[in-house]
Amino acid sequence: DPARVYAAAYARTHARDLELGRLLRLANSSSVEVRKLAADLLGDRDPRKDIGLDAWGQLLGTQHAHDLAGNALRKHFGARELTPEWFRDRLLDSRKQVFGFAADLLSKVHTHKVLGAEYFRALLDDPRISSYATEFALDALSRFPGEDFGREFLARMVLHPHARDTIL
Numbered sequence: 001d002p003a004r005v006y007a008a009a010y011a012r013t014h015a016r017d018l019e020l021g022r023l024l025r026l027a028n029s030s031s032v033e034v035r036k037l038a039a040d041l042l043g044d045r046d047p048r049k050d051i052g053l054d055a056w057g058q059l060l061g062t063q064h065a066h067d068l069a070g071n072a073l074r075k076h077f078g079a080r081e082l083t084p085e086w087f088r089d090r091l092l093d094s095r096k097q098v099f100g101f102a103a104d105l106l107s108k109v110h111t112h113k114v115l116g117a118e119y120f121r122a123l124l125d126d127p128r129i130s131s132y133a134t135e136f137a138l139d140a141l142s143r144f145p146g147e148d149f150g151r152e153f154l155a156r157m158v159l160h161p162h163a164r165d166t167i168l
Contacts (some may be wrong), residue, residue, distance in 0.1 A: 008037040014039060024055055027065040039068055048074040061098045062162055070101050079109050084119060092128040104138050117148040124163060134162035
Protein backbone atom coordinates (compact mmCIF):
# COMPACT_ATOMS: atom_id res chain seq x y z
CA ASP A 1 0.00 0.00 0.00
CA PRO A 2 2.71 2.56 0.75
CA ALA A 3 4.24 1.86 -2.67
CA ARG A 4 0.88 2.40 -4.36
CA VAL A 5 0.34 5.67 -2.52
CA TYR A 6 3.82 6.82 -3.56
CA ALA A 7 3.28 5.73 -7.17
CA ALA A 8 -0.10 7.51 -7.31
CA ALA A 9 1.45 10.72 -5.95
CA TYR A 10 4.32 10.45 -8.43
CA ALA A 11 1.98 9.82 -11.36
CA ARG A 12 -0.26 12.71 -10.32
CA THR A 13 2.73 15.04 -10.67
CA HIS A 14 4.88 13.51 -13.40
CA ALA A 15 2.80 11.07 -15.46
CA ARG A 16 -0.53 12.72 -16.20
CA ASP A 17 -0.44 11.43 -19.79
CA LEU A 18 -1.01 7.75 -19.00
CA GLU A 19 -2.53 5.79 -21.86
CA LEU A 20 -6.28 5.15 -21.68
CA GLY A 21 -5.99 1.36 -21.30
CA ARG A 22 -3.75 1.75 -18.28
CA LEU A 23 -6.08 4.36 -16.75
CA LEU A 24 -9.01 1.98 -17.14
CA ARG A 25 -7.11 -0.73 -15.28
CA LEU A 26 -6.08 1.73 -12.55
CA ALA A 27 -9.67 2.95 -12.15
CA ASN A 28 -10.57 -0.52 -10.89
CA SER A 29 -7.57 -0.87 -8.57
CA SER A 30 -8.03 -2.21 -5.07
CA SER A 31 -6.13 0.86 -3.81
CA VAL A 32 -8.26 3.90 -2.99
CA GLU A 33 -5.38 6.27 -3.81
CA VAL A 34 -4.79 4.68 -7.21
CA ARG A 35 -8.53 4.80 -8.02
CA LYS A 36 -8.63 8.46 -7.02
CA LEU A 37 -5.68 9.20 -9.30
CA ALA A 38 -7.34 7.38 -12.22
CA ALA A 39 -10.63 9.19 -11.62
CA ASP A 40 -8.85 12.55 -11.55
CA LEU A 41 -6.91 11.81 -14.73
CA LEU A 42 -10.02 10.53 -16.49
CA GLY A 43 -11.86 13.64 -15.31
CA ASP A 44 -9.24 15.83 -16.97
CA ARG A 45 -9.99 14.26 -20.36
CA ASP A 46 -12.94 14.83 -22.65
CA PRO A 47 -15.34 12.01 -21.72
CA ARG A 48 -16.66 11.65 -25.26
CA LYS A 49 -13.63 12.22 -27.47
CA ASP A 50 -10.71 11.11 -25.31
CA ILE A 51 -12.35 8.26 -23.41
CA GLY A 52 -15.40 7.23 -25.42
CA LEU A 53 -18.49 5.15 -24.97
CA ASP A 54 -16.70 1.79 -25.21
CA ALA A 55 -14.24 2.61 -22.43
CA TRP A 56 -17.00 3.85 -20.13
CA GLY A 57 -18.93 0.67 -20.94
CA GLN A 58 -15.93 -1.43 -19.89
CA LEU A 59 -15.68 0.41 -16.58
CA LEU A 60 -19.39 -0.03 -16.00
CA GLY A 61 -18.78 -3.73 -15.43
CA THR A 62 -16.00 -3.27 -12.89
CA GLN A 63 -16.20 -3.53 -9.13
CA HIS A 64 -14.56 -0.22 -8.20
CA ALA A 65 -15.23 2.04 -11.21
CA HIS A 66 -18.91 1.24 -11.84
CA ASP A 67 -20.18 4.44 -10.25
CA LEU A 68 -17.57 6.58 -12.00
CA ALA A 69 -18.62 5.14 -15.37
CA GLY A 70 -22.33 5.40 -14.60
CA ASN A 71 -22.05 9.06 -13.69
CA ALA A 72 -20.06 9.83 -16.84
CA LEU A 73 -22.52 7.98 -19.07
CA ARG A 74 -25.52 9.75 -17.54
CA LYS A 75 -23.89 13.16 -17.76
CA HIS A 76 -22.12 13.10 -21.13
CA PHE A 77 -24.04 10.74 -23.42
CA GLY A 78 -27.55 10.84 -24.82
CA ALA A 79 -29.95 8.88 -26.97
CA ARG A 80 -27.81 9.25 -30.09
CA GLU A 81 -24.91 7.34 -28.50
CA LEU A 82 -26.83 5.21 -26.01
CA THR A 83 -28.78 3.39 -28.69
CA PRO A 84 -31.32 0.64 -28.06
CA GLU A 85 -28.66 -1.85 -29.23
CA TRP A 86 -26.18 -0.45 -26.69
CA PHE A 87 -28.78 -0.94 -23.98
CA ARG A 88 -29.60 -4.45 -25.21
CA ASP A 89 -26.03 -5.60 -24.64
CA ARG A 90 -26.08 -4.22 -21.10
CA LEU A 91 -29.55 -5.56 -20.29
CA LEU A 92 -28.31 -9.01 -21.31
CA ASP A 93 -25.05 -8.70 -19.37
CA SER A 94 -24.56 -11.40 -16.74
CA ARG A 95 -23.30 -8.84 -14.20
CA LYS A 96 -26.26 -7.58 -12.21
CA GLN A 97 -24.80 -4.10 -11.67
CA VAL A 98 -24.47 -3.58 -15.44
CA PHE A 99 -28.03 -4.79 -15.98
CA GLY A 100 -29.28 -2.56 -13.15
CA PHE A 101 -27.65 0.51 -14.66
CA ALA A 102 -29.16 -0.18 -18.08
CA ALA A 103 -32.60 -1.01 -16.70
CA ASP A 104 -32.66 2.22 -14.71
CA LEU A 105 -31.46 4.46 -17.55
CA LEU A 106 -33.26 2.92 -20.53
CA SER A 107 -36.66 4.55 -19.97
CA LYS A 108 -34.99 7.91 -19.29
CA VAL A 109 -33.28 7.82 -22.68
CA HIS A 110 -35.79 5.88 -24.84
CA THR A 111 -39.48 5.59 -24.08
CA HIS A 112 -41.13 2.19 -24.11
CA LYS A 113 -43.47 3.46 -26.83
CA VAL A 114 -40.55 4.37 -29.10
CA LEU A 115 -38.81 1.04 -28.44
CA GLY A 116 -41.99 -0.92 -29.06
CA ALA A 117 -43.02 -4.37 -27.90
CA GLU A 118 -40.70 -6.00 -30.45
CA TYR A 119 -37.65 -4.67 -28.58
CA PHE A 120 -38.66 -6.43 -25.37
CA ARG A 121 -39.79 -9.59 -27.20
CA ALA A 122 -36.34 -9.76 -28.81
CA LEU A 123 -34.74 -9.49 -25.35
CA LEU A 124 -36.81 -12.41 -24.14
CA ASP A 125 -35.84 -14.50 -27.16
CA ASP A 126 -32.13 -13.92 -26.61
CA PRO A 127 -30.44 -17.00 -25.08
CA ARG A 128 -28.24 -14.79 -22.86
CA ILE A 129 -31.18 -13.41 -20.88
CA SER A 130 -31.07 -13.71 -17.09
CA SER A 131 -33.96 -14.07 -14.68
CA TYR A 132 -33.81 -10.39 -13.68
CA ALA A 133 -33.67 -9.25 -17.31
CA THR A 134 -36.65 -11.51 -18.04
CA GLU A 135 -38.60 -9.89 -15.24
CA PHE A 136 -37.67 -6.44 -16.59
CA ALA A 137 -38.74 -7.30 -20.16
CA LEU A 138 -42.01 -8.88 -19.04
CA ASP A 139 -42.81 -5.83 -16.94
CA ALA A 140 -42.16 -3.60 -19.96
CA LEU A 141 -44.36 -5.80 -22.15
CA SER A 142 -47.23 -5.41 -19.69
CA ARG A 143 -47.53 -1.82 -20.96
CA PHE A 144 -48.45 -3.00 -24.46
CA PRO A 145 -51.78 -4.41 -25.68
CA GLY A 146 -52.05 -8.21 -25.84
CA GLU A 147 -52.37 -8.28 -29.62
CA ASP A 148 -48.76 -7.05 -29.86
CA PHE A 149 -47.53 -10.42 -28.59
CA GLY A 150 -48.92 -13.12 -30.85
CA ARG A 151 -49.68 -16.74 -30.06
CA GLU A 152 -46.24 -18.04 -31.05
CA PHE A 153 -44.49 -15.66 -28.69
CA LEU A 154 -46.79 -16.55 -25.79
CA ALA A 155 -46.30 -20.27 -26.45
CA ARG A 156 -42.51 -19.80 -26.40
CA MET A 157 -42.74 -17.85 -23.17
CA VAL A 158 -44.74 -20.62 -21.48
CA LEU A 159 -41.71 -22.84 -22.14
CA HIS A 160 -39.17 -20.17 -21.15
CA PRO A 161 -37.56 -21.12 -17.81
CA HIS A 162 -37.59 -17.56 -16.45
CA ALA A 163 -40.90 -16.35 -17.95
CA ARG A 164 -43.15 -19.36 -17.47
CA ASP A 165 -44.65 -18.43 -14.09
CA THR A 166 -45.39 -14.83 -15.09
CA ILE A 167 -46.92 -15.79 -18.44
CA LEU A 168 -49.13 -18.45 -16.89
